[in-house]
Amino acid sequence: MSEGADIPEARLRQILTRLKERDFRITPQRLAILKILAASNGHPSVDKIFDQVKLDFPTTSLATVYKTVTLLKELGEVLELGFPDGSNRYDGNKPYPHPHMVCLKCKRISDPDLQSVEELTREAEQKTGFDILSHRLDFFGICPDCRQGD
Amino acid sequence: MSEGADIPEARLRQILTRLKERDFRITPQRLAILKILAASNGHPSVDKIFDQVKLDFPTTSLATVYKTVTLLKELGEVLELGFPDGSNRYDGNKPYPHPHMVCLKCKRISDPDLQSVEELTREAEQKTGFDILSHRLDFFGICPDCRQGD
DNA sequence: CTTCATGCAAAACATTTGCAGCTGG
DNA sequence: CCAGCTGCAAATGTTTTGCATGAAG
Numbered sequence: 001m002s003e004g005a006d007i008p009e010a011r012l013r014q015i016l017t018r019l020k021e022r023d024f025r026i027t028p029q030r031l032a033i034l035k036i037l038a039a040s041n042g043h044p045s046v047d048k049i050f051d052q053v054k055l056d057f058p059t060t061s062l063a064t065v066y067k068t069v070t071l072l073k074e075l076g077e078v079l080e081l082g083f084p085d086g087s088n089r090y091d092g093n094k095p096y097p098h099p100h101m102v103c104l105k106c107k108r109i110s111d112p113d114l115q116s117v118e119e120l121t122r123e124a125e126q127k128t129g130f131d132i133l134s135h136r137l138d139f140f141g142i143c144p145d146c147r148q149g150d
Numbered sequence: 151m152s153e154g155a156d157i158p159e160a161r162l163r164q165i166l167t168r169l170k171e172r173d174f175r176i177t178p179q180r181l182a183i184l185k186i187l188a189a190s191n192g193h194p195s196v197d198k199i200f201d202q203v204k205l206d207f208p209t210t211s212l213a214t215v216y217k218t219v220t221l222l223k224e225l226g227e228v229l230e231l232g233f234p235d236g237s238n239r240y241d242g243n244k245p246y247p248h249p250h251m252v253c254l255k256c257k258r259i260s261d262p263d264l265q266s267v268e269e270l271t272r273e274a275e276q277k278t279g280f281d282i283l284s285h286r287l288d289f290f291g292i293c294p295d296c297r298q299g300d
Numbered sequence: 301c302t303t304c305a306t307g308c309a310a311a312a313c314a315t316t317t318g319c320a321g322c323t324g325g
Numbered sequence: 326c327c328a329g330c331t332g333c334a335a336a337t338g339t340t341t342t343g344c345a346t347g348a349a350g
Contacts, residue, residue, distance in 0.1 A: 025349050061307040082234025101278050112278045116270050128251050128262045129294035136288045144279035211332040
């Protein structure tokens, strides 16, 4: 429902601070990429980021986008959602494991608020003896908007 | 705990029946691949399947392995587990969504028995309004064997 | 100024495809 | 027999890499 402006500025500043702390440079291209990642809760793909960045910096190369998201991923400031079909989506707002709802029709990805994930993780640890460090949980289906529109 | 021989023959026969039903040929190479997929609960990769098949049929090509697993995937007889890093693992025993425990050290993948997955799926449907068609749930960590061995 | 980032193009990588020859049924 | 499978090699498509130039601090 709320599609418009959120409060991504705080998140953006946070990432900028992290970069400066570790002596990484804030280039215009990086700033543009960061803004996209911090602002969108739509989990953009590399190509989408690339297209958007080019609006402001037409000379930006795809390699730079890859390098930047890889850097952010390594710094733990972005969650990379790679899919088997090769597509990649990035989440700059919640860079930690959390469930995703993937609409197979419009390809939008949203974040549901599920209570029992923690519980499930603990169940998995107990039953298997694993020391669980992270997880990945995706639901695939048709979102309410796409069900209506059909 | 039970790591040894199971009863993969039933599963193998089932897949063979499916292939025959749809008029696909049972070649020696396919049979070898099927045996590996039906027997192993270790979720082998394409390369591992390839290596094993070559023991019996040294002339087998990687393309044939790819074609066969793709065919089986399309028939719904194999579950493909693709990972962001490009690796692919295949499950010929339970070709439907189910949770996986991935050991980051030994790379082994096992199937935990978790009760609350159904429940979680229903929660996700209710809270998001999605019509959920499938899901993917992976836990990443260190398995008991690897914790000991260290 | 010095170091790091950019952008181009080439490399690397797994997977797919085209096609001639072979073979299962 | 003959449709469909195999195996080779080339094509594909995405991500990575090397390096000269350019800019951040």
